[in-house]
Amino acid sequence: MDSPYLELRDVTKLFAKVVANRHVSFSIQSGEVVALLGENGAGKSTIMKILYGLYHADSGEILINGVARKIASPKDAMALGIAMIQQHFSLVPAHSVTENIILGNASGRINLAAYQKQVRELATEYGFDIDPAALVRDLPVGVQQKVEILKALFQKARLLIMDEPTAVLTPQEAVKLMAFVRRFATAGHSVVFITHKLKEVMAVADRIIVMRNGEVHGDLLRASTDEKELSTLMIGRELPPLPKELAIPASAKEMLRLDGVSIRDAHGGCGLEEVSFAIREGEIFGIAGVSGNGQQELCEAICGFRPLASGSISLDGRDLARLGIRDRIGLGIGYVPADRQKDGLVMELSLAENMILKSSYDAKWKQWRLLDRPRIAQYANSKIQAYSIKAPGPDAVVKELSGGNQQKLVVAREVDNGTRLLIFDQPTRGLDLGAIDYVHKAILAERAKGKGVLCISTELSEIFALSDRIAVLYKGVIQGIFKKTELTTEKIGLLMAGYAIDAEIPNMTKESAK
Amino acid sequence: MNANLRDLFLSTFFAVVLGIVASASLLLFLGKNPIAAYTLLATSIIRDSYTIADIFVKATPLILTGLAFALPFKASLFNIGAQGQFYIGALAASAVSLALGERLPGLPGILLVIVAAMVAGGLWGAFIGWVKAKFNSNEFLISMMSTYVALAVMNYFLRTALMEAKHEYPQTDTFAPRLWLPTIFEGTRLHAGFILAVLFALFTWVLLYRTDLGYRIRVVGHNPTAARLSGIEASRIYISTFFLAGALAALAGVTETNGVQHMLVQGFNPTLGAEGIGIAILANANPIGIIFAAILFGALKVGGNVMGQMSGIPASIIEIMEGFVMIFVILSYFVRNFLATRRAKRVLQKSLAV
Numbered sequence: 131m132d133s134p135y136l137e138l139r140d141v142t143k144l145f146a147k148v149v150a151n152r153h154v155s156f157s158i159q160s161g162e163v164v165a166l167l168g169e170n171g172a173g174k175s176t177i178m179k180i181l182y183g184l185y186h187a188d189s190g191e192i193l194i195n196g197v198a199r200k201i202a203s204p205k206d207a208m209a210l211g212i213a214m215i216q217q218h219f220s221l222v223p224a225h226s227v228t229e230n231i232i233l234g235n236a237s238g239r240i241n242l243a244a245y246q247k248q249v250r251e252l253a254t255e256y257g258f259d260i261d262p263a264a265l266v267r268d269l270p271v272g273v274q275q276k277v278e279i280l281k282a283l284f285q286k287a288r289l290l291i292m293d294e295p296t297a298v299l300t301p302q303e304a305v306k307l308m309a310f311v312r313r314f315a316t317a318g319h320s321v322v323f324i325t326h327k328l329k330e331v332m333a334v335a336d337r338i339i340v341m342r343n344g345e346v347h348g349d350l351l352r353a354s355t356d357e358k359e360l361s362t363l364m365i366g367r368e369l370p371p372l373p374k375e376l377a378i379p380a381s382a383k384e385m386l387r388l389d390g391v392s393i394r395d396a397h398g399g400c401g402l403e404e405v406s407f408a409i410r411e412g413e414i415f416g417i418a419g420v421s422g423n424g425q426q427e428l429c430e431a432i433c434g435f436r437p438l439a440s441g442s443i444s445l446d447g448r449d450l451a452r453l454g455i456r457d458r459i460g461l462g463i464g465y466v467p468a469d470r471q472k473d474g475l476v477m478e479l480s481l482a483e484n485m486i487l488k489s490s491y492d493a494k495w496k497q498w499r500l501l502d503r504p505r506i507a508q509y510a511n512s513k514i515q516a517y518s519i520k521a522p523g524p525d526a527v528v529k530e531l532s533g534g535n536q537q538k539l540v541v542a543r544e545v546d547n548g549t550r551l552l553i554f555d556q557p558t559r560g561l562d563l564g565a566i567d568y569v570h571k572a573i574l575a576e577r578a579k580g581k582g583v584l585c586i587s588t589e590l591s592e593i594f595a596l597s598d599r600i601a602v603l604y605k606g607v608i609q610g611i612f613k614k615t616e617l618t619t620e621k622i623g624l625l626m627a628g629y630a631i632d633a634e635i636p637n638m639t640k641e642s643a644k
Numbered sequence: 645m646n647a648n649l650r651d652l653f654l655s656t657f658f659a660v661v662l663g664i665v666a667s668a669s670l671l672l673f674l675g676k677n678p679i680a681a682y683t684l685l686a687t688s689i690i691r692d693s694y695t696i697a698d699i700f701v702k703a704t705p706l707i708l709t710g711l712a713f714a715l716p717f718k719a720s721l722f723n724i725g726a727q728g729q730f731y732i733g734a735l736a737a738s739a740v741s742l743a744l745g746e747r748l749p750g751l752p753g754i755l756l757v758i759v760a761a762m763v764a765g766g767l768w769g770a771f772i773g774w775v776k777a778k779f780n781s782n783e784f785l786i787s788m789m790s791t792y793v794a795l796a797v798m799n800y801f802l803r804t805a806l807m808e809a810k811h812e813y814p815q816t817d818t819f820a821p822r823l824w825l826p827t828i829f830e831g832t833r834l835h836a837g838f839i840l841a842v843l844f845a846l847f848t849w850v851l852l853y854r855t856d857l858g859y860r861i862r863v864v865g866h867n868p869t870a871a872r873l874s875g876i877e878a879s880r881i882y883i884s885t886f887f888l889a890g891a892l893a894a895l896a897g898v899t900e901t902n903g904v905q906h907m908l909v910q911g912f913n914p915t916l917g918a919e920g921i922g923i924a925i926l927a928n929a930n931p932i933g934i935i936f937a938a939i940l941f942g943a944l945k946v947g948g949n950v951m952g953q954m955s956g957i958p959a960s961i962i963e964i965m966e967g968f969v970m971i972f973v974i975l976s977y978f979v980r981n982f983l984a985t986r987r988a989k990r991v992l993q994k995s996l997a998v
Binding site for chain 2: 144145149188430433435454455456457458459465467472473474475476477478479483486487488490491495496499500501503
């Protein structure tokens, strides 16, 4: 038998405190789409970054066409025909599409017009609708991804590694991407598709490699497996179902109210346009939408981080307009931001120190003008236990915790800060299924206490699992507010992509006035 | 943790040794015997109690200017203007000392001088924080340029209101002896300013790691976005941090005017600010580490002076040595990081093998 196009043998990678990959071996054939399936933190990205030369394995080898190769840098990888599209794109926003594509592949005097033509031809060949002269910063995320793909094609990649490529796409865009992947493979190339979404795996892959805890836990042909088997391999156990929903009593008071809230964004990003809705006590109000359609702006407007261009926000009948961020925290607004590392945590400080991030002015943490460290540590410890945060102790530096444990930390803190309203933006992004389940239960538990919850997510399954009512946000405009039972995945997918379902959209002001 | 601490001491020690060895190679170029020169350096420092005490005299203002850089550094702010804040402190201390004369007894007088200098330097520094908070101006540039303004202000007063009675040189008259910082050891120049500097280093450590203000300074330093979203107003932190930094540098002004010279002389100690930055870096901005780093620099300064007088070796070799030591100490961070990672990996590998 011919040797496979690419083979990994016994690859082990250790980071300072964790085993990222342990004796990982698998192969990739030419013309094959391989899905690398696993929860976050399972080691999928790490093994691919080793293949792409970003990380170096501690042991094991990589064979290409049967020959052992050393891949010391992405440059080596590209020379061998391996390209990787990262979760976070590596494009220069101020440069044009063409300039980005030829970056690193052109030198000396550059004939931009000739390259532009080349890029246009390449784009047409693969059915991408892209203007090679457009500036990357003006392009939506979905198109930026195509630029990344074109860059790989331009470098004549034979193996395309995509790290969670559909995370930033609408369902419709995702379908198109899958079609491209199939087509690329038909031409004799290979694709590795890193994902934790079973549906995508079943739609696109020829072969599925399941990873868990840094090890390979299954190497199966799609034809001979099903979603149930895959999910068991991936998680290693069955997930208990979410607890049954509570009915919201008719007497529940309206607490958060937005009236015609608009935000102008100076940076050309998405603002908000006349957003109105109201949340009642004990209600989870879900907001679906592709990321970057105004979700973060909405959260930040409520928290007081962004000024309103018009409209008003009130909590428990109190107008928030004149209140600053700290006052609003004081009123009981908790906020779990989408980007926990950037907006929610101080990575270099300890777990205990992060627990008092929003309440450091509070006298309860002080004893004689000094911080009451034993008390803070005790508080952190109680949260470590209550949320089963895996950490050596309250003095552990947050940077060293896994993403799931960092998120639990933020959730634990905000649930305590938000005595009235909790805002969750992408509460489970990047978490493994166990942690997702935990966070979901925490959200439901807080609702049961009568808090109002605003839950924003790009994961439709999450929106459907949690929300009592669902609004769809597209380009800063609410496309409609629905009871959960009124929506189907198809319908919501269309709304998320900006298509209106005219007749079926109930008048939202009426809805919120009820 | 023990292994990390051991690495810290070993790597710092080797960094200092390497710095000394590297500057020895320059002595070879001069045709001097480095071993003889260093022997002279070592013996000259510990020659007598007066010289030994002088190490701490030199270290005193360096501790304070080191802190003046380190504290804002913890908030990711660069205070390049400690030199200017030092001059403002010295100026205020001199003005108050001369105005007081013999009017107050020693202790309250000295306390008044200290408070006045620290408030003046603090306000001078707070201005940098204020323009940063208000106009988002670059504190690096503003603080750096403010030094020249401070220098000009000091020169102005030395030529006018504060000029000596003889009106000959741009310097003040000698302060009333009761306003001099008391000497700790008889027969040396070591004054109470050293104790003050050490206390303020401890104070800075407590402030940073044991108070909520220090906590917020560090939060803003590490992640200003998260700080803002948490209701922490970075602008207030900028102003209060720069106020404290200015006050610390100004205290160095007091220790030099009221502790060492007992008068104010135009353009004295022109490198204290820059050396403070080096010391803060050497100590990784740790207030306690700064005490030791400043003593090391103090020893090099004293030794360098004596060596220059006795052997014909230019005293600037000491500055080169200081530079080399700093470079090697910075490099040692990376070595330590590498060692710590490797150790953690070893532990992991062992646990896997079992």
